[in-house]
Amino acid sequence: MPTNEGVEVQQSQIPGAGRGLFARIAFSPGDTVAAVDRPLVTELETERMLDTCAWCCQRGATTDIEKRMAASMGLPHGFTEIKSCTGCHRVGYCSRACQTKAWKREHKYECKVISAKEVPDLPAGVRGAVKILGRLKADPDNEFAHVRSILKFWPVGDPNGLNQISTQDKKRYEDFQFLGHAAWLYCGKPEIDTLNPKSISIGVVTNTMSNASALSSGLDGVPLGIGFDPLISSANHSCDPNASLVFNQPRHEIRALRNINAGEEIFIPYVEVTNPFSVRQAELKENYFFTCQCTKCKKGANLEADKFLERPEDLGNEYRKKADRRVAAVEAEAYAVLENELARSDEMKETIQMCIGSKMWHWTRQPVPQLCRRLGTLYLESASIYPAFRVGVKLHIEILPALYPQEFCQDRLLNAWAVSTLINVLCGTAHEEVYKELAQGGIELRIIYFGFLFYLREHTPRMFGSGTPFRKVIENTYEQIMAGVSVPEAEIKKKIEAAWPSLEALAHNVTVSSL
Numbered sequence: 001m002p003t004n005e006g007v008e009v010q011q012s013q014i015p016g017a018g019r020g021l022f023a024r025i026a027f028s029p030g031d032t033v034a035a036v037d038r039p040l041v042t043e044l045e046t047e048r049m050l051d052t053c054a055w056c057c058q059r060g061a062t063t064d065i066e067k068r069m070a071a072s073m074g075l076p077h078g079f080t081e082i083k084s085c086t087g088c089h090r091v092g093y094c095s096r097a098c099q100t101k102a103w104k105r106e107h108k109y110e111c112k113v114i115s116a117k118e119v120p121d122l123p124a125g126v127r128g129a130v131k132i133l134g135r136l137k138a139d140p141d142n143e144f145a146h147v148r149s150i151l152k153f154w155p156v157g158d159p160n161g162l163n164q165i166s167t168q169d170k171k172r173y174e175d176f177q178f179l180g181h182a183a184w185l186y187c188g189k190p191e192i193d194t195l196n197p198k199s200i201s202i203g204v205v206t207n208t209m210s211n212a213s214a215l216s217s218g219l220d221g222v223p224l225g226i227g228f229d230p231l232i233s234s235a236n237h238s239c240d241p242n243a244s245l246v247f248n249q250p251r252h253e254i255r256a257l258r259n260i261n262a263g264e265e266i267f268i269p270y271v272e273v274t275n276p277f278s279v280r281q282a283e284l285k286e287n288y289f290f291t292c293q294c295t296k297c298k299k300g301a302n303l304e305a306d307k308f309l310e311r312p313e314d315l316g317n318e319y320r321k322k323a324d325r326r327v328a329a330v331e332a333e334a335y336a337v338l339e340n341e342l343a344r345s346d347e348m349k350e351t352i353q354m355c356i357g358s359k360m361w362h363w364t365r366q367p368v369p370q371l372c373r374r375l376g377t378l379y380l381e382s383a384s385i386y387p388a389f390r391v392g393v394k395l396h397i398e399i400l401p402a403l404y405p406q407e408f409c410q411d412r413l414l415n416a417w418a419v420s421t422l423i424n425v426l427c428g429t430a431h432e433e434v435y436k437e438l439a440q441g442g443i444e445l446r447i448i449y450f451g452f453l454f455y456l457r458e459h460t461p462r463m464f465g466s467g468t469p470f471r472k473v474i475e476n477t478y479e480q481i482m483a484g485v486s487v488p489e490a491e492i493k494k495k496i497e498a499a500w501p502s503l504e505a506l507a508h509n510v511t512v513s514s515l
């Protein structure tokens, strides 16, 4: 059980931002600042309810093909079996131990409610509220403290918060009211001494749904659900964060990204912070209903993330207005494609070509990096392994180091892991041609694979810690691979050093036309 003595909740240093999380002691990069074994509210997305453990959030493969594919890549869901609850058949667990813990703490309050055929799949916030109300009814004296800690959060905790939501987004405001009401009805309109369960239900739904963090698996980035915990969620957002939120299925950890002094406020990113000013502000407003007042946003649209290769502001007045409009149009179109879940790889590619081809974007200006990441995933989904590998290498060598200075940043590790699994596939007999062609250019993929594996082994502990699902997969892979290798590690490292410049050359040669 983590003690969390190194942090405390105090008034934030950002005016109007309410409370924030503060360091009581100094932290170094990679240190765990605060952690909870499992957030107070952890809810799976509806699509994940039958293939993911409702307690520890480990995902299992549902089809044999997916199982075999995941197992061949060493991914845990290739080995995880999810068995559904025999009471409701709506949620599942990976083990008896998880099922027992879930039942004791919360599932006993929702099992009957969700088992009824006429009850549709309820949204995550509603399921969370059903369990909270069940717990509250069973043990009001102890559980009210939990409820109070949820209701303290903005927007419900702030006297003007709800007005602000209803003015900004009436539809979302009404949805929260409706869903909170629904949770209360599904629970059978519980009555609890001196408390008002209906308004508690609305408050819980509103606050969890507007403050929760999105949970995804570190190993394959699959969205799993939402998490909300009063301690972890006390950390405010900054577009220049000094810490990062890590989800170690199901543990939540805040880890330092740089040195943090005692007394300093801890800030984590709620959204992608490498986006330009206007995109960050719009995302925070839309999803979290606030105007970001962090130190980076206070400087306005004047930082690296907002700059173009050829700056419209350098043009003469006569051209500037036109250029500004065109840049805005290209940017809007690029983000629209990025956000379109149905976009295909050719659209993704064309959009990157449009940005870079305009000569105003560089590879490290958003949304190009995010488009590259999506393009890599789309290539992988269509089994275009070599193109996915090339994009992954471009990201690893050129793009991500420019965006995230620390080697141990989640995005860099996740991409390195994805590339290493692609190399593994490329080393198989089905890709002999590619293997040979690359070897002729000095890129011996088996050696490069070790480069990625050693990189991951060296840097994961500072972001994911040891003994975590991500770390375990890397350690297991390392042990299996090294068991079959007779060459000393130091010698492999020398070979990696010799092969790396060719990989860097490949990254630089990935141009828009060769994507």
Ligand SMILES: C[S@@+](CC[C@H](N)C(=O)[O-])C[C@H]1O[C@@H](n2cnc3c(N)ncnc32)[C@H](O)[C@@H]1O
Binding pocket: 012, 014, 016, 017, 018, 019, 020, 152, 153, 154, 155, 157, 211, 233, 234, 235, 236, 237, 238, 288, 289, 290, 291, 292, 293, 294
């Ligand atoms: C998850 S809560 C954090 C805890 C919150 N400060 C509280 O007192 O309950 C998120 C809310 O904190 C405030 N907040 C967080 N980061 C902020 C920032 N960078 N600028 C302004 N307000 C911020 C917003 O009101 C936001 O809705």
